[in-house]
Amino acid sequence: MRETLAEWRPAIDEAIADLVPREVDPEYLEEFFGEPTYEYDSEGIQRALADPLWELLDRGGKRWRAVLFLVFIDAFGEDPADYLQYACIPEILHNGTIIVDDVEDEAAMRRGGPALHHVFDEDIALNAGNAMYFLPLKILTQDHADLxxxxxxxxxxxxxxxxxxxxxxxxxxxxxxxxxxxxxxxxxxxxxxxxxxxxxxxxxxxxxxxxxxxxxxxxxxxxxxxxxxxxxxxxxxxxxxxxxxxxxxxxxxxxxxxxxxxxxxxxxxxxxxxxxxxxxxxxxxxxxxxxxxxxxxxxxxxxxxxxxxxxxxxxxxxxxxxxxxxxxxxxxxxxxxxxxxxxxxxxxxxxxxx
Amino acid sequence: MRETLAEWRPAIDEAIADLVPREVDPEYLEEFFGEPTYEYDSEGIQRALADPLWELLDRGGKRWRAVLFLVFIDAFGEDPADYLQYACIPEILHNGTIIVDDVEDEAAMRRGGPALHHVFDEDIALNAGNAMYFLPLKILTQDHADLxxxxxxxxxxxxxxxxxxxxxxxxxxxxxxxxxxxxxxxxxxxxxxxxxxxxxxxxxxxxxxxxxxxxxxxxxxxxxxxxxxxxxxxxxxxxxxxxxxxxxxxxxxxxxxxxxxxxxxxxxxxxxxxxxxxxxxxxxxxxxxxxxxxxxxxxxxxxxxxxxxxxxxxxxxxxxxxxxxxxxxxxxxxxxxxxxxxxxxxxxxxxxxx
The missing domain is CATH 1.10.600.10 (Farnesyl Diphosphate Synthase)
Structure with a gap:
């Protein structure tokens, strides 16, 4: 299992970066969230969403939920490479719960660094954690692998x-x-x-x-x-x-x-x-x-x-x-x-x- | 619109109470959340979920989101009484965002009383608010009105x-x-x-x-x-x-x-x-x-x-x-x-x- 974890990790992080890039811009926002009625503030969304998410992911985590998903996909006779986007669903959900739980538990540390609500303001960390409950659920609307x-x-x-x-x-x-x-x-x-x-x-x-x-x-x-x-x-x-x-x-x-x-x-x-x-x-x-x-x-x-x-x-x-x-x-x-x-x-x- | 708000309110609150009763017991929990693998703690779930939800709802709020939904249902030629459960979806979502926003904004007051994170512990309030994001989404799995x-x-x-x-x-x-x-x-x-x-x-x-x-x-x-x-x-x-x-x-x-x-x-x-x-x-x-x-x-x-x-x-x-x-x-x-x-x-x- 350890080799499988190491083997898939880069591809999983790439799939997550397709969903929420490290640098958001108006084109990405329009594509993922739909056309704005007025005008998105990319700068604000960068700080409120992409920065906290990648701060947490870049600190580590084994991505074992995503890898276990791919192991099952393989076991069920399909090619895991075709289902990488879906592997992000449990992984992002999990990372969202980490941020929220750390606020709730008043945790000081996470993955070798200060908990996210100590790096960002607590409101930003919390909203990013909550956003990570819904971001992955949108993947299902995108018709990957012709589901x-x-x-x-x-x-x-x-x-x-x-x-x-x-x-x-x-x-x-x-x-x-x-x-x-x-x-x-x-x-x-x-x-x-x-x-x-x-x-x-x-x-x-x-x-x-x-x-x-x-x-x-x-x-x-x-x-x-x-x-x-x-x-x-x-x-x-x-x-x-x-x-x-x-x-x-x-x-x-x-x-x-x-x-x-x-x-x-x-x-x-x-x-x-x-x-x-x-x-x-x-x-x-x-x-x-x-x-x-x-x-x-x-x-x-x-x-x-x-x-x-x-x-x-x-x-x-x-x-x-x-x-x-x-x-x-x-x-x-x-x-x-x-x-x-x-x-x-x-x-x-x-x-x-x- | 004022009369319509007053007219529908009791029925809406009854529909919400069907979803999350004021007093939870093992039968309700099993019916709504499914059979436990081991054993639910009704007492804890009462305090973590039902108490915060009803504390907020009982303080007021016009339920206008639920009523507006019913006005549209009526406008589209259907009987609003058949769709009361669905009217709870935006209403509970809204009340969930109130709890979470108040934590994020460090609000002191809400609807004439202390904000919920001052009445309950902050972790309880926050988790109840988050639970209210998902409770209503489960309504769609229950096949009301044979959707x-x-x-x-x-x-x-x-x-x-x-x-x-x-x-x-x-x-x-x-x-x-x-x-x-x-x-x-x-x-x-x-x-x-x-x-x-x-x-x-x-x-x-x-x-x-x-x-x-x-x-x-x-x-x-x-x-x-x-x-x-x-x-x-x-x-x-x-x-x-x-x-x-x-x-x-x-x-x-x-x-x-x-x-x-x-x-x-x-x-x-x-x-x-x-x-x-x-x-x-x-x-x-x-x-x-x-x-x-x-x-x-x-x-x-x-x-x-x-x-x-x-x-x-x-x-x-x-x-x-x-x-x-x-x-x-x-x-x-x-x-x-x-x-x-x-x-x-x-x-x-x-x-x-x-």
């Missing part, structure tokens, strides 16, 4: 299902974040991940299936694969934050004990609350809701998680989800090389360094 | 055009807001209004035309009517802010001299910058970019606008746009009562009190 009308409608209906659930997931996450109490169940936590992170994965898989006209059961199988993998990825993220903080994984990938400092109700926290004695559970909750933790307090919270066996629990669940994901695609008629790539991907999302 | 597939696809394609331009308009507006210099032309200002405010009007009109299968020229005529009316409305808003502040319209509808305090580059400001001598223009720019204006400074800025004849200029342009709007529908085959309502509406948007 028939019923497929385009199916794609829109699918996108509306998934993008609605994305906002449910984010709603649950930030709502819990603002609550003192840890009241959520592991099943609700998994649902939050399935909505917030999983739905973008589902878009990747379902879009490839819809565009290449796969039967409903195939579409559902790849969607479940992508959702399960994304949920496993999210739990992997939660584990990584704790492990890196405990110094097990060597150098710190993030700020030390980030999730505890933010008071995130991760699967590990939910598990530890259930498994610890009432006094310890109460102490963990206290540490999470504190706005300013000392490094000692962070380590105290982390060792509560460790002692409750929450790291192992979370790893078991993530591995179980990854196995389930592999099961979803086991019976599909993919060539062995594709199946290998997709299986490898479910492992990568848990056992990664960053 | 054929080609009409649903046309509606999606139209919505993607217009919602993309909405974000261009907001992008221009906030970009100018953050600039020291007033460099924008009247034509660019009108384009900003046409995108930011006009596109939601266009959605109202085009959705009614698409759903009832009107020919392309009729769709474009009502779209232009709605866009022109919305732009006239926006300019009316700018005039009202200055007139109320100068005490001409009696009691203040808003905080005194709001637009100047915010440094908004309104059509009046753009005109005054062009018409005033360099020294006065420079002073106006200085007053606009100041973060803390005294009441005397606000009055100074307002009298620069007054002396440059900018109020009359803006009124002339607004009246011109309203006349253009009436011209767009003059040749359509509407009954006289509908035409009267639509004509009246173009007047109301300029000569209103609040």
């Amino acid at each position: 028939p009308a019923d497929r385009r409608l199916a794609a829109y209906e699918m996108l509306m299902d998934e993008l609605n659930r994305t906002h449910l997931g984010q709603g649950m996450d930030i709502c819990w974040h603002n609550e003192r109490e840890v009241r959520v169940t592991p099943e609700q936590y998994l649902e939050m991940c399935a909505c917030k992170t999983g739905c973008l994965g589902r878009i990747v898989a379902r879009l490839a299936a819809i565009i290449t006209d796969q039967p409903a059961d195939v579409e559902e199988a790849v969607a479940s694969y992508a959702e399960l993998t994304a949920v496993a990825f999210q739990i992997g993220d939660d584990i990584l934050d704790v492990e890196n903080s405990l110094g097990r994984a060597g150098e710190f990938g993030k700020e030390f004990g980030n999730d505890v400092r933010e008071g995130k109700k991760t699967l590990l926290v939910i598990h530890a609350m259930e498994e610890s004695d009432p006094e310890t559970a109460h102490r963990l909750q206290e540490l999470l809701q504190d706005d300013d933790n000392t490094d000692e307090e962070i380590l105290e919270a982390l060792s509560i998680l460790e002692e409750a066996g929450s790291i192992e629990y979370a790893r078991e669940r993530a591995l179980g989800l990854a196995a389930e994901a592999r099961g979803e695609i086991a019976d599909l008629d993919f060539d062995p090389e594709t199946t290998r790539k997709l299986e490898e991907f479910t492992e990568f999302v848990i056992d990664r360094d960053v | 054929p597939a080609d009409r649903r696809l046309a509606a999606y394609e139209m919505l993607m055009d217009e919602l993309n331009r909405t974000h261009l308009g907001q992008g221009m507006d906030i970009c100018w807001h953050n600039e020291r210099e007033v460099r924008v032309t009247p034509e660019q200002y009108l384009e900003m209004c046409a995108c930011k405010t006009g596109c939601l009007g266009r959605i109202v009109a085009r959705l009614a035309a698409i759903i009832t299968d009107q020919p392309a020229d009729v769709e474009e005529a009502v779209a232009s009517y709605a866009e022109l009316t919305a732009v006239a409305f926006q300019i009316g808003d700018d005039i009202l802010d200055v007139e109320n502040s100068l005490g001409r319209a009696g009691e203040f509808g808003k905080e005194f001299g709001n637009d100047v305090r915010e440094g908004k580059k309104t059509l009046l400001v753009i005109h005054a910058m062009e018409e005033s001598d360099p020294e006065t223009a420079h002073r106006l720019q200085e007053l606009l970019q100041d973060d803390d204006n005294t009441d005397e400074e606000i009055l100074e800025a307002l009298s620069i606008l007054e002396e440059a004849g900018s109020i009359e200029y803006a009124r002339e342009r607004a009246l011109g746009l309203a006349a253009e709007a009436r011209g767009e529908i003059a040749d359509l085959d509407f009954d006289p009562e509908t035409t009267r309502k639509l004509e009246e509406f173009t007047e109301f948007v300029i000569d209103r009190d609040v």
Whole structure:
């Protein structure tokens, strides 16, 4: 999968640049957004849209949503090169959610630089993030690869299902974040991940299936694969934050004990609350809701998680989800090389360094 | 038009409550968003979605976008009562943009209460506003009034055009807001209004035309009517802010001299910058970019606008746009009562009190 990621990346970035060039001018604006009634201000749109978008994309990101889409297109017997524009849909959506989530979470950093709302004014960053929800959806109106009308409608209906659930997931996450109490169940936590992170994965898989006209059961199988993998990825993220903080994984990938400092109700926290004695559970909750933790307090919270066996629990669940994901695609008629790539991907999302 | 607004309002609010009930429960969530993979947290979704939405709707708003949609449906020979769900599309979109714009503009007040990001946490308000961009788009998947597939696809394609331009308009507006210099032309200002405010009007009109299968020229005529009316409305808003502040319209509808305090580059400001001598223009720019204006400074800025004849200029342009709007529908085959309502509406948007 790593080679596939590297191989496709330049072509994907070129396709994104066709949609939103680094330098916008009146001709581009007229072509993409339609004739103005009066007169566009290219200079303003450059700063409000193209600059934030490319600032974020140029910082990195693996473009794995676009590449996974192309892997599916290939698996369904079509030439990925013909569907590069569609690969941009989940990729730009994802980058849009990053900008908006960072505003909502008051994040300081993103991809090794300050979060976008610290580079641009917050209003500009936010509007650019929101614009990136709608820019990619316009791709479907452009008739790339002669997509028939019923497929385009199916794609829109699918996108509306998934993008609605994305906002449910984010709603649950930030709502819990603002609550003192840890009241959520592991099943609700998994649902939050399935909505917030999983739905973008589902878009990747379902879009490839819809565009290449796969039967409903195939579409559902790849969607479940992508959702399960994304949920496993999210739990992997939660584990990584704790492990890196405990110094097990060597150098710190993030700020030390980030999730505890933010008071995130991760699967590990939910598990530890259930498994610890009432006094310890109460102490963990206290540490999470504190706005300013000392490094000692962070380590105290982390060792509560460790002692409750929450790291192992979370790893078991993530591995179980990854196995389930592999099961979803086991019976599909993919060539062995594709199946290998997709299986490898479910492992990568848990056992990664960053 | 006033009677029509009052007449339809209860039915519109009922249709919105069918989409997002005041009290969400697992049955509703499953029906609207689909079966969860694991388990929804109704309590969190209540607070993250239903509470902010109804807090805003219950404060008022005339629902004129929904009513205008129903007037068009009626004008096109269909029964408005059959299309109430579709009337919610522009209405919920509009209320979503209000929440997001208020975050972007750091607005303090909305509809007589604190802006939503002051009532709820900012992350909750923002996510609810964004969710309201996608909730209404799902209505088209629900097959109300047996809408054929080609009409649903046309509606999606139209919505993607217009919602993309909405974000261009907001992008221009906030970009100018953050600039020291007033460099924008009247034509660019009108384009900003046409995108930011006009596109939601266009959605109202085009959705009614698409759903009832009107020919392309009729769709474009009502779209232009709605866009022109919305732009006239926006300019009316700018005039009202200055007139109320100068005490001409009696009691203040808003905080005194709001637009100047915010440094908004309104059509009046753009005109005054062009018409005033360099020294006065420079002073106006200085007053606009100041973060803390005294009441005397606000009055100074307002009298620069007054002396440059900018109020009359803006009124002339607004009246011109309203006349253009009436011209767009003059040749359509509407009954006289509908035409009267639509004509009246173009007047109301300029000569209103609040």
